[in-house]
Amino acid sequence: MPQLFYGHILSEGVRIQYYRTGGQKPPIILLHGLSDNALCWNRLPLVLEVEFDVIMLDARGHGSSGLDARGASPLVQAQDVCVLIESLQLHRPILIGHSMGAETAALTAARLPKMVRGVVLEDPPWQESSGADEARREKKLADWRAWLNDLKQKSLDEIIAEGKGDNPLWDESEFFQWAKAKQQVKLEALDWIVQPQPDWREIVRQIACPGLILTGEPALGAVLTPPVIQQVQKLWPKSKTVRIATAGHNVHREAYMNYLREVAAFIKRLGK
Template sequence: MEHFTSHDLHLSDVRLHLYRGGHGPAVVLVHGLTDHARYWAPLARALAGEYDVIAYDARGHGLSDPSPNGYHLDLLAADLAALVEALGLMRPAVIGHSMGASTAAIAAATHPGMFRCVILEDPPWRSALPADMPDVTTTRATWREDLLAMKTMDDAALLARCRAESPGWSDEDYALWMESKKAVNPDALDVLPSFVRLWPEDVRRIDCPLLILTGEPERGALFDPGAEQIVRQVRPDVQVVRIPGAGHQVRREGFVAYLNAVKRFLKDAA
């Protein structure tokens, strides 16, 4: 991430790697499972002119250490809160994608007053699990096998796979996707069982403005209309923006609309 400084942050049991750049109110970026901090590069650059942007590698991802104490969303949320405190950030905004969205939501729910606002990109919340959905153990094993296979692929083959699965991304996004898969520790997938939780209770306890950015379920977005209805019941003031043409990777598939919504919300929450 050019023009960003690179740091290590030592928490009680793990070393996290982070990038920081820009000037203004703080914004913390929290990536998804098997991604890394640099995956945020296009958004980080777009915000750095007005904000102090911090993006970090979660434990087991990117350049951060593997976890000596396993992987669980509650542990990742504790890492986020510890990072905010260690850096002396005063009520930063937080933006999280997928696993990072759950991390941000839990951190905000368990640390009232810590965040100025919360922005969640396609959180992995559903109104109900599909009847044909494999159990978590099967999902984790399949994903791990796939991840290990990707680590042995040469760059040309991996790029061809990503282009086939996600046509229309930028060359930078393809490169960052490949880089993140090569860097992640497969044990990080052990976080998956903790995704099954009473997430509406987390939403109810968030005490600051909340924006959810998502895509179309038929294109792979996880946050379905039923989940949106549940969120609106517990947080009537929530803002939900569903970006046409985007799936789970909302900012990669609808970047302009995504960025406009983020900037508008950050200004309103200032």
């Protein structure tokens, strides 16, 4: 990017870092997934910044953002985005989120129905059972902590090498920031996995703006299943879901050109 500014807001005393391309352009806010950071969006801001003021947020406990005793629950993260919109005086931003960030984007849109222009949700963590089994979530948290603890003992080059081995479909440019994010993220931020998750059905009922949901194949690791997609479409008539068969959970990394094509078409449909 020709220019990338950075700054921070204070959300109830917690420092939340953001990066911004700037300019007198319509705003787009990018919200990353669990254990990533703002700069993990990699190539997408390069395309968007031609026509948009792109703001990328380090979620609580990730990147250079702080964390307090409240943790990084979905509701707290949505409040951070609301504070960002108010603090930067962003007029009707588009929200784009991946996984954890998709949950944050959806909650923000539900909370600010007249202030969000549109949302793109990349494989949000919505499952048929809204109250996931507590033991299963604790097991998932333990697995994530063990994985991240192991990575934190390694050098940046070793983390990059592991990432390349595990993700052969990703572009070479993805791995540096992905690895850097693993060094930065606080283990406590992983508690998002076991913190109260609002019922996604109630969230989508409250979203007034148009939405695009991008997902991959469950067999390749995507979270969204056909029954969940059917329910979302009934509850949120202004939404459209696109399943990209070659991707799993990381659609923007595993099928970048298809992802970009769908996002560009959605933004065009929103109009100016």
